[in-house]
Amino acid sequence: MTDLSFFHTPGSVAVIGASDNPDKIGGRPIEYMTTLGYRGALYPVNPSRPMIQGLPAFGSVDSLPEVPEVAVVAVPGQAAVDAVETCARLGVRGCVVMSSGFGETPDPDGRRCQEEMLRAARRTGMRIVGPNTQGLASFGSGAVLGFSTMFTELPPADGPVAVVSQSGAMCSVPYGVLRRRGVGVRYAHATGNDADVSAAELAAAVVADPAVRLLVLYLEDIRHPAAVEELADVATSRGVPVVALAGGRSAGGRRAAASHTGALANETRVVDAFFERLGIWRARHSADLTAAVDLYLQGAAQPRSPAAGEQGLAIVSNSGAICVLAADAAADHDLDLATFTTHSRERLGAALPAFAATANPVDVTAALMTDSSLFGKVLPVIGADPGVDACVVGIPVAGRGYDVATIAADVRAFAQDSGVPVAVAIAQPDVGAVFRDAGLAVFDDEGAAVAALAQVRRHGEIAAAAPGRGRLSTRRPGASVHTLDEADSLAALAALGLATVAATRCADADAAVAAFDALGGVPVVVKGCTAAITHKSDLGLVRLGLTDAEEVARAARDVVDIMARNGVAEGAVLVAPMVRGALEVMVGAHLDPSFGPVVVLGAGGTGVEAVPDVRVLLPPFTAADARAAVASLRMAPLLGPVRGDAAADVDAWVDMAVRLGREMVRPGSRIASVDANPVMLHRGVGAGAVAVDALVLVDGGAEL
Structure with missing residues (x-):
């Protein structure tokens, strides 16, 4: 540059x-x-x-x-x-x-x-x-x-x-919004x-x-x-x-490989991960570019001090309804409400009418009309409370009969003296103009105010985590790739240190029965084993829970016939023990044309593309980064102790993701894409995670 x-x-x-x-x-x-x-x-x-x-x-x-x-x-x-x-x-x-x-x-x-x-x-x-x-x-x-x-x-x-x-246009539009708002x-x-x-x-x-x-x-x-x-x-x-x-999606993002991972790690998710890695906030719409500008200029995106402990949002309004709606909006954006100390509640009780609410949210009631100093009495107490790190002030009704200038001055003094980010929700434009002129961040309603505070807080968190993550790998997809069959794919993952199911490649039904017998007669899975068909369950090439030799032989013959009807003359049969009593998750990786190595983890199983619950990580990343990604999944509550069952061994899953990330950036690596789905995630400390199905694509020739 x-x-x-x-x-x-x-x-x-x-x-x-x-x-x-x-x-x-x-x-x-x-x-x-x-x-x-x-x-x-x-x-x-x-x-x-x-x-x-x-x-x-x-x-x-x-x-x-x-x-x-x-x-x-x-x-x-x-x-x-x-x-x-x-x-x-x-x-x-x-x-x-x-x-x-x-x-x-x-x-x-x-x-x-x-x-x-x-x-x-x-x-x-x-x-x-x-x-x-x-x-x-x-x-x-x-x-x-x-x-x-x-x-x-x-x-x-x-x-x-x-x-x-x-x-x-997207230069002029934000410029116009900012200038109309008086921002230089x-x-x-x-x-x-x-x-x-x-x-x-x-x-x-x-x-x-x-x-x-x-x-x-x-x-x-x-x-x-x-x-x-x-x-x-x-x-x-x-x-x-x-x-x-x-x-959102570029042409490169649509060039998904034959694997699930290429579809799951679409351009939108990869760009999300890229921006988060760099501490950049990704807006979803043009209005989002400027929605929180006033809060940013107040310094509200600065990361919170870890020494501050548990903190949350305070809500103050002269309307009980706004208090309720702002609290609902906070829940929508995963913002905790601050819990005031006993001392703070006593001070609030002394400052407010007896019928006002002193817990959070604080409803100063319509008494504000007759006593415009109420915010000036309440806000310093809130600013001094150690549990408060942001505040929404909602004033749905003011104007004639209210000393708006005094109220605005009190809110401004609170913002300046406390250092607490303040978002003011005012529906009346002329009233809002007074607060804007006082240098405050003003929004049309409590929902927009809470959303902006949530944005700058989260932005501060990702910005604080960004330094030191290193540059992206320069690996990119090769000119050609070769697909390994499932047996070779599982072996490739095992070579990387990932736990995989003990699967046996069998040439025919007799060999499948022999493999079943060698496993001791436990319930097994019989699958077609060919690199030519990647979505095997769609064609009936997966048979589960087989418990006797006759079932195994029949299933083996069936899958060989199906492969033959689909043009696969050299297909083999894979026999593996059933893995039960675990959560189905997935981990995968591929080479994005623009961003290079990408690792995906999330909920697994047959519905992974229909209802995706995944996160994308761009290596190099740490185990802590992978744990944070797991914690953000919708399925995350299922990973903890559930009805007497122990918590899932998330560390084993995280280890798989970290190992894949290291391999994808390793100089000389030929692995171009990995799908391990499902990975059976067991419950209990050290219980482990086992990949029971895998698809690996490699750069260049047929041998890994």
Whole structure:
């Protein structure tokens, strides 16, 4: 990664294709920079006009009095390519190519032109933003190298938030939301095709700015995870939270292998795991990008101190209904309510009317209308309680008859003095404006307030856990893979130290009976053993609980016949003891085209794809990371002691996941994909976990 700060504070800018009309793409950058305080040299380039927007115009870049540091390209097609080549030849440091019709289209000529630009730039080290970019806007310096209409609709103001997006629209939308809310935006960058400078690379340069305290990021794809890792490193070093929205399934994510794991570790889950690993909060919708901005700017995403002990949310309102609804919302977001100390409840009782509720939630009642000092009496008590680490203040009704200014001042004093993050829920816009003007985080209702607090708290937790996890492996899928049959797959897992069922490959029914006898007549499973069929149960190739030789022989003949009817002439039969009395879980791994090694664990059995309950881990990871993933599963309550049964041996399951993770990043490993499903997880300390079905794909030839 190179230093990109020259895009933010260029000493000189040329606009190639400059227009005298400020409503044209080539006119907007000039109008913005002449009105928003840009102090460098500005050179309009247009051979048809001597003057443009009051500035002398030049016929070509070659005729400029100096080589500009940055050039904005607003001419189409081949003219854009020619302009980029000229800039590279002259020694321009960077080009912002706003022109469209290049790599974003299926037109081969457009793609060829984009490649020509890149080749020209690489010869001299010049960097390109775009093409097909809305442009870059640095409001701290006034260097607005773009054409967004949003800057005319909502005038810019420098501030602590940066917006970086591959999409022009998803740069303008968050900018507009923030400016309507009165939040200053220091950068609003849209990178377009990311042919050279990526959104992540530019975002890393933005986050390095000491004036930036929050980054809002939109990525349409993650072609280069290492650039996002670099961004996260810079953000972590500066303590800047990153809230990101990314696309769901990419073409790479849909290229699932023949295994379950490829489907379970889809692009959405892998990106979730990637962002969490880096301490980045993944937004689900465009509104989520800015929903909690005010809380972030209050520092609410800072991780809690472990010495603080058990803490939770406090709720205060002048409405009993809001107290109830806020408590329900807290439960929805897995936020515990704080338990006040006896001393705090006594102090609250002394401050409130006798009929008010002093437990959490605190209902100060409609008495607030006649005594606007009630919040000022109650909130300091709550702020001093050691069990409180966040607070929702709900005021559904205020206005005439209420001293709103006093109430807002009291809430602001509480937020400042206690250091407790405060989210204020106010439905009346005019009342909410008073609280916003006081610097408070205001939401339309208690649900939104609680959701935002839950977000920043969880974000603080993942950010605290992110440092030290290391970079992702560079292993990627090979050009070809070979599928092992189940017997060889189980052997491959056993070689890695995973416990597997004692299965025997048998050529025919007689051999299957011999294997059954050798097991001592215990109930067995008979399965077809072939690499050609991966979903065996769908074709009736799995027979369970067989207890005598005749059943085993008949089952063996049946599965051989079924395989033959499905074109498998060389299929064998697998005989293994039944494993009972355990939970069915799964563990798997595969190589993602973008992110490399991926490990999946979760609930197992035949319904694993229909109703998935899985978590994705990106190695390298620790046993603690795997345990945390297990604890987050919906099935997690089943893993503890249940009706007299001992807790499941989660450590054995975790060990399987860790061993797979190590193998997937090991230099020289040929394992491309693993499915162990089901893994029979036994109850009791040291009881273990056993893989009873496995499918392994390896890179390259047939032998592992």
